[in-house]
Amino acid sequence: MGTLIKQELFKLVHKKGTWIGAALIVLVQFGIAALAKMQGKIFGPADMFQSTFLGTSMTLFVLIASTASIVSMEFQYGTVKQLLYRKFYRSQVFLSKVCVVVLHMLALFALELAVTFAIKFAIFPQVDLAAKYMGTPAWQYLLIGQGGEILTALLLLSFVLLMSTLFKTNAAAIACGYVGYFLISMASTLLLMVIARWHWVKWNPFTMLMLPQQLQSPDIAKATYLSNPEMIGGLVVYTVVFTLIAYLSFRKRNV
């Protein structure tokens, strides 16, 4: 298993897109920081710090593309046979890919957080980490949000992984991931209205993606009709279910 993970990491590290993605995150963060520096009234530094200078959104953007290609590229390049005819089993090959997705996700979240704090200390020393932000110390508010973002990223990426096992090219899987991501960003108000009308709708996976907001602002629970443990539980269950379906789909695919 260690060999397989090493091989997956080798491919990830040697893909130009991996480094372009990481560079894009940092560039956007510095770009937003520059905007906040120049237009502080519109882009308040404290708010921008909490939004990680758009680092989290960019991280998800990059991760969706990277995850979509991790399985589909093997079919696209015809490399899947040489992965599977060895002593390893399909389950091990799939699991190694899941591990690398998680490692890549953690690395990129660490990067965007490190850059967020670096920008705060270098460019915005006036942003007080101890100051209350929505009633919670700023640093704590940020980290709680990031914890929620990591969990929702897992759910989103398990869905993208499932798509990438279903499609022959990674473009279709990437498109599905982006549509899902932007749909929830835009349609959350609508979703909450539907939940208010029919409470059972709260159990759909899109509600779980509101975890970061609910963790930071407990009042949202009144609209989602889910407690934090219920939401985290639901998120984990959906992630596991999507990953399992992705594995079954990967196992069934002809090579």
Added chain:
Amino acid sequence: MATELKVKDLHKFFGRKQVLNGVDFTVETGHIAALVGPNGAGKSTIMKAILGLITTNGGEVTIAGHAVSITSHQELDNVGALIEYPGIYPFLTGRQHLDLFVTGTKAVKKAKIDWVVQAMQMGGYIDTKAKSYSLGMKQKLGIAQALLNRPKLVILDEPMNGLDPQAVKNLRDVIVSLAKGGTTFLISSHILSELEKLADTVLMLNGGRIVQQTTMHELQNAGTKVFTIHTVDDEGARAALINQGIQILPGNKTIAIALTEEDSLDKALRALINVNVTITGVNQVKHDLEGSFLDMIKSGEAK
């Protein structure tokens, strides 16, 4: 000699279509087996089944005595393969492809990579990105990946695809040399003249079954022996042979006679000498793989 690969009563359906219908064959250790058959006969399917890549609907594959299936892969540690077309990551260089799959200690890994790069004559481009490779270069890299870890069994599906004549000759030399060292090969190719130069064992596949397993030697010497006789006066020679009641095989520009009796050739040569026809050469016609292959197709169609 030990059996390296054994395929027994292999069946495979794709939907309702039966692709393999009781495939049986064995390949001895250190032998080069040629798997030949028309398009769609199931060559790649057999290879995929051997490699545990697909489920089967009955039958058994054993490598060095150990069963291999989609759920039993341990023995594949000693197998290298190139199936259908080489799988190439365009963002990696040739050397990085080899780095990715090579096994062993650091020194062993380096030795294996250096050997295969040299053997496949890939030194000129091994450090450039594979996205710029030609078809032949990709093919060589695919073969190099199959041979890299010096497996005991190598399965190559159409390995000569895209290779120039020099590269084909070079590949043949590498395969023969490895086989002498004990590596077993199962190779399919439509370039029958190349397989003929390589193979010890011939497996003829048609209608989802192995219709003939034979050695190359047996194949070449199968059936009635035929000799061609070259003279300075073919017309006179033909007349002399007919006079003596010796049957000349039709459809040949040169004079060809079948060795129907032990002394048929002796009689023919004496007949020519008696009428003072100068004989410039006598050759035995060998059955070639292409002829046998075409006969097999014809007999399949006749059925």
